[in-house]
Amino acid sequence: MSSDRPALPPVRLPSDAELARDALVAPLLARAVRLARWAGPDTRVGAGGELIEEQLPAAAEALGLDPDEDGAAYASEAWRVAVDTGLVAVEDPQEDEHGGESGTAEAGDQLALVTGGTPQDVLALWLDALETALADATAPLIDDLADLVGEDGELDLDSLDWDPQHEADFLDGVLGNLYLLTVTEGGSGDAPVPLPALAASMIVPDDMGEPTDDVLEQVSEAMMRLDDQFRVLEPVGLVEYQPVDEALMAEEGEEPAPPADDEDVTRYGMVRLTPLGLYGVRARMLEAGVDAPAVGDLTEKGADALLAGLAHYPEAAARAETHQWLAARGAVPAAAELLAAAKGADAGAPLRRLHCQQALTLVGADAEPAVRQVLDDPELGGLARVWLAERGAADVPAPPEPMVFWLAVDTIAAQLHAVGGGDSEELRELIEGLTSRHGGFFDAAWRVEHPATPEVLEAIGRLHRDKAVAKEARKAAFKSRSRA
Incomplete structure (x- = not known):
């Protein structure tokens, strides 16, 4: 996030205790906590700390999910958060009896903070989980992993049309605009924001009258990328999101055009930051040096x-x-x-x-x-x-x-x-x-x-x-x- 943004209006946040409660019931962090409690001597992980494929059905069942492909995907995602936040501690992989390498995992030191830490401790855990979710949201969309494997057997990520810094900056800009709409008096407040308007705020120049066809195409592309990203970010508790109506894909093709004036804009996606999301975006802004005040900042001052x-x-x-x-x-x-x-x-x-x-x-x-x-x-x-x-x-x-x-x-x-x-x-x-x-x-x-x-x-x-x-x-x- 750019540190040269102008000072923002102050945000009104719930207490840290209320925010911590919201953090603990956010589906992604709640699943990570359950997996950290499930991890034991028999848990096996790969060289990157990920659960080995054979462990995923059991992990899904531990989360109360079906041990199918979807359940395995949810379990893998939650496990990654558990590792990244320190809820799980992973030991270095060793050569196993089959000649491969696998490591073990157990509950990490951070797990005790879930029940014994302060609200600030819990919120720090959640912010770490948010970073993992943001990284997932900006990761490249890969339809077929086999297409990226080079002749040497290694993944060729350079062949992707993907700039990680550009993707991260774009999403930060979107979240910054959503934050500003929420905290500015006379703005949207707590009302959800249409996804086309949010995408247009990043694409359409301020001085442009009627958007060109090229700009509208860019807005449509941004809408669909944001649709994918907000689906990823909703489980961490950052946003409440109503996805793009899938029927529009069939009506308009893979990337529906922005709605016309007489269309129901809610079909094109609606998003709002939760109170926890406001806290998270503000925390990231402050870390980047942005002046983002909150009501209560002046209480202890003269x-x-x-x-x-x-x-x-x-x-x-x-x-x-x-x-x-x-x-x-x-x-x-x-x-x-x-x-x-x-x-x-x-x-x-x-x-x-x-x-x-x-x-x-x-x-x-x-x-x-x-x-x-x-x-x-x-x-x-x-x-x-x-x-x-x-x-x-x-x-x-x-x-x-x-x-x-x-x-x-x-x-x-x-x-x-x-x-x-x-x-x-x-x-x-x-x-x-x-x-x-x-x-x-x-x-x-x-x-x-x-x-x-x-x-x-x-x-x-x-x-x-x-x-x-x-x-x-x-x-x-x-x-x-x-x-x-």
Whole structure:
């Protein structure tokens, strides 16, 4: 995974204990655990640690499967996971009585972690199992192994049209896109994503209008490869997957074209990351150096880190993060720390104060003593009065006029920062509401001792829908800059 991806929105994950329970019931890891408990002195493995063919029927039966070809395939896959995760320990093969080489296997040290380890231990086991599943998912599809055997009797993998790094990078990109759709507010959330849309997100250029036939063919090929890969990844618990309807293969040929507008898109495959899958993809991103935060990351950090971090969080995630941060502290010390962190004249200070105000709405009335401490502070006094008034507190002093206009400028500056200096309907409504609420707004506003006063007045002049008011705002902005 590329480490130069932009920072992602924070993901909301269940507790480690809940995730560990999900990991232990994932079919692939559960089968690996059962085989590790089944392994004993009579278990024989090949030179690569794989179960010898004669052992596969018994392994399938140990898993409660029929000892047929399918059962043997499931057993072989689970055994490979057991070996790769250390649930099984394999001894070096020795020459057997028939002149061949075979080794033995027994339960490995990691097996004890299944029942005696911490949730983090279990999740580490699952991540190892995930790596094995991902390797299987990106392995080449071989219809006839005999076709790859060279004249010297060795496998000729170079004859395959297969680039392992390209395959791994492509699947990582797909999982990254699926993760982003899940964690981005306004995206798909927990809803499954159509396989054609996911394939197109990797193939179709962003600036392409109508995809060409060549691009559509590439999307179809990618869909079918992803169909195979998600079938492999579902048993490890990474995804929930509804496969491509096999009837489409007969209708359209081996690779059905992407659906037309009037077709049932669910027939072309639907996929979603499970909570465990979100955990797994995030863990791999973090290992690759990608900034992939999770709600709860800021709980142990100070209010300055909380307010700075919330500037990049969607609303629901910001609220959840703040709830966790407050739950770890008492009302009075939490409010005092938030208010202290909200002070400042730097460019980010207005947004910090906005997030401070939003955080304080989640604090109970017990925080009143800390809030009253800042009533006379020129930067926080207006915010404090709003908080007290909303709770019906008694004896809230009326704000002096300079504080009223300072708070109005600060509030608009915060919203401007939040939208990156752009435009939004919410920002327009805020501007129009504040300017209409105060008589002679611009006569007072241009004198406000706030670093963002000129910027705010210019924004009002740009965004206000009343042309006369907008003109008045631009004049006030000129006066403010001249005064500065």
